[in-house]
Amino acid sequence: MYTNRLLVIGGVAAGLSAASRARRIDPRLEITVLEQGPDVSYGACGLPYLVGGQVRSAEQLFVYSPDFFRQHRNIEVLTGTRAAEIEPGRRRVRAVHAETRKEQSFPYDRLVIATGARPQWPQIPGIDLPGVFQANNLEGARSLMAFIEGRSAGAGSHRAARAAILGGGYIGLEYAEALRRRGLEVIVFHDRDEVLEGFDAEITELVEGELARHGVTLLKQNPAQAISGDGAVRQVVSGGGRYDTDLVLVAAGVVPCADLAASAGLALGPAGSIGVDDRLQTSLPGVFAAGDCAHSFHLVTGRPVYMPLGTTANKQGRVAGENAAGGHARFPGIVGTAAVRVFDLECARTGLSESEAHAAGYRFVTAIVEHPNRPQYFGGTNIRVKLLAERNTGRLMGGQMAGADGVAKRIDVVATALHARMSAAQLAALDLSYAPPFAPVWDPVLIAAQALERRLREQ
C-alpha cells in the first residue's frame, strides 16, 4: 500500500529533520508538521549566547521559517497547533489551535512523534513568583533579557544585578557565563557534588576553578529549597542559608515529553522516554519517535539510555523520517559525546565516566595525563585527558578532557574509537594530524592512550 500521509508532531530539531528526510525519500508524500509553539527550527543551544550578547539578535537563531518548508520542501508546518491526543485506532491526531482553541483532527498513515523535552521544574515554594525564568526556550531567554534590562512589566525601571541559577549542568554553566558577561553577580545552586553530568572530579575541579576565577559562586550539594519574596523574587533558600537575588533561572535538566505517547498506549523506555527500536519505531507499527522525547542506545554499555542532545535529535529525526517514508534506515546508537565551554575552559566527554562505569558494574582502569595542545614553542597550553579502558579486554570505554583550546574536536577521536570498539593500544597507534599550529608531535590523546596501556599492563 502506498503511504500517502505523514504526520509529524513537533517542529524543532527531530521533527523537521524527519519531515525533510521523508520528503527527500518520497517526493509524493503529503507531509504535515504540528508545532505547538510560535517558532520552528531555531538554534536553542545558542540561547545562552543570545543572553550573553555574543549572538546579536534572536533572528540569527532561526534557521528556517515555516514558509521555507512550505515553498522549498512542500512540507506544511502548522505553528501554534498543539497535538492533544493520538488516536492510533483511527490513525489520527486531535490537535488544538493555541489562539482560537479550535480543535482539528489530522489523519495519518505514518506518524513521527518528536515532542521533545520540557524543563524539569523544581517543586519548591516560590517557583511561580515573577522573576523566575526557564533556561530552555526562546520565550524564557527573551523574558530573562527583558527583566535584566528593566523592560519587564512590573519590574519597574530597575535593572537586575544578581542572579541565582538552579542547576550546575551544561546549560546552567553556559548561562552563568552569559549573566556574568552582562555584569550580574551569579550564584549557582547545584544538587550534586560534581557539576556537568558525566564528568569526573579530575575535570570538574578545573571547571570549579574557572567559575571561581570569573566570580561565579558555586554551591554544591546545595539545591534550592525555596524562593521567597514579596510579590517578586528576593531570596533563594537552601540548606546553606538564604541568598539575596533579583532573579532565578531554572536550568535543572529536562524530562521527555512522552505524555501523548503514553496516553496512546505506547511502551516507554528509560527515564519515561518513548520506547523505540533501532529503526526508531515505537511499540506501535507505523508510529516512530525521535529526538528528546525518545531514548537512545548506548554503544559502550549496549543498553538503552536517555540522553537528550541536539545532535542525536537531528540524526534520529533523519532515520525516523526515512523509515516513515518507507525506507530502511537504522540508528545504531550514541557513545555519549558532549562538549561545553565554561568561560575560557573547553570541556568534552564521550563514553562512560568513571562513576558511570562503576555504576554499570565494569572492571576498568583509568589514566590521567596533562599534555600541551601545541608545541611549547608555539604557545601550547595543557589539556587534561582522562581515559578509561575495560580491565580484561583493554577495550576503550570513555574519555574526558578539559583545557583552554583544542578540546572539543579532540574528543571526537575518542568518540570515533568508541564506535569502532578500539582498544587502548589501537587508540595509541592512530595516525593523527600534526603541525605546530595545531598539535604537538605526540597528540594529547595518544599520550593518554599510552598511559592507559601502561595501566592495563600494570594490573
Add this chain to the structure above:
Amino acid sequence: MYTNRLLVIGGVAAGLSAASRARRIDPRLEITVLEQGPDVSYGACGLPYLVGGQVRSAEQLFVYSPDFFRQHRNIEVLTGTRAAEIEPGRRRVRAVHAETRKEQSFPYDRLVIATGARPQWPQIPGIDLPGVFQANNLEGARSLMAFIEGRSAGAGSHRAARAAILGGGYIGLEYAEALRRRGLEVIVFHDRDEVLEGFDAEITELVEGELARHGVTLLKQNPAQAISGDGAVRQVVSGGGRYDTDLVLVAAGVVPCADLAASAGLALGPAGSIGVDDRLQTSLPGVFAAGDCAHSFHLVTGRPVYMPLGTTANKQGRVAGENAAGGHARFPGIVGTAAVRVFDLECARTGLSESEAHAAGYRFVTAIVEHPNRPQYFGGTNIRVKLLAERNTGRLMGGQMAGADGVAKRIDVVATALHARMSAAQLAALDLSYAPPFAPVWDPVLIAAQALERRLREQ
C-alpha cells in the same frame, strides 16, 4: 642471551624515541646514540616559524639536551659522531668524529638505524652558489636568517628583499608564509600542477587563492632549471623565464638516508628506504630501522609506502626501541594523515586522495561539501571537505579539508575511521561533539559522509 648493548644511529625523533623506549623496557641496557650533527632532539617542524618570527629563538626548539639523556635516562648521546659503516658480521659500527676525524668502533648486540632523510637537492646549474639555502635543518634556517638580516659573511650590509623557493610542498609553503612575514617578495617554483602532496584540485585551488591573497607568486609546472649570478644568487631560470631574486630556498622534499644500510646489505623498500617488517626489524635479525629512513605500511592500500613524517618517526622509534630491548611491539601502519597551515588557511588530509586512489587502481566515488565549522550565528566559516569511498564496498578511503579554522583536528576523525575501516554510512552515524563555540549541530564531517552515502547509492 641477555642483550646488553643497544646502539642507535641518529639522535633526532626516531632515534631518541627508540633509546628512551628501550630504557623504559630494560633498565640495565647499555644505550649509546650516535648523532652526526651538533644538535639532538629539536623541533624541526618549527623552523619555518623560527624564520617567520613566531618562535623567538632557536633555543625554544630544543626539547632535550644530550645531558638530559645522560642524567635522566642513562643514555649516552654522542653528537658530532658520524656513523661511517655498519659491520653486521662483527656487530659493530665504525664512526668518525666530525671535528677530530678520529675513528671509533661501537659494538652492539642490537642496532636501531634512525638516520632520517636528507633534502632532495636539485642537480641544476648554480645550486652551489652562495645564497642558496636548505629548508630542512636548523643550520639552514640559521644561515637563511643571517642572510635575510644582512649578517652573512660576503652578503655585505644588504638585507634580502626577494626570495625564490624551490618546491611548493608543505615545507615550501610554510616558508613562503615565513618569508612574507619577514617582508620579502616570494616566488615559488613548483614542478607539478598541484601544490601540497596528496591534495586534490578542489583543495589546492583554495591554497592557491590564499597564496595569491598574501602576495606569493606561484609558478606551477615550472621547476627551476638553473640559478645564475655573479658570485652570488641573482636569478632563477625556469621554463617560464628568468626571475630576479636575492636568495634561493630549496624545499624540494627529502630522500631517505639509507646508504649505510644498503652498504651493509640490508634490503630496501619503496623510494630507496630501509625495508622493515611490522616489528620494524630489517632484513637482518637484531637490526631495526625507524623514522624517515624507513618505510611504513599504508593501512588503506595494504601496501608499503614511504611517507616521512615526525609523528610516524616518533611512533616507529618507540616500537623499534621496545623490540630492540627484547619486547614485542608492532607498528600497524599509517593512514597518511598530514596537516599544514598556509597563512590563514588550514589544510589537512588522510587516506588516499582521488589521484592516489586512481593510481592504485581503485574504483571509488567522491563527495565534496562546504559546511560551516560553527553555527552561522556563532560566526561559523565554511570548511570544504572532500571524501572518497570504495565503490562496491562503501568503505571510506580518504578525506581532505581546508578552511579558516577547525580543520586539522577534524581530519583526525576521518583518520580514526580509516584505521577502523569504517564505511561511509558508519562515518555518517558518528556521535561527534557539538556546542556552538565548537561545531554546528551537523559537523562538516557528517555532512560530507552523508553526501558520500548518496553518491554510493546513485552509482
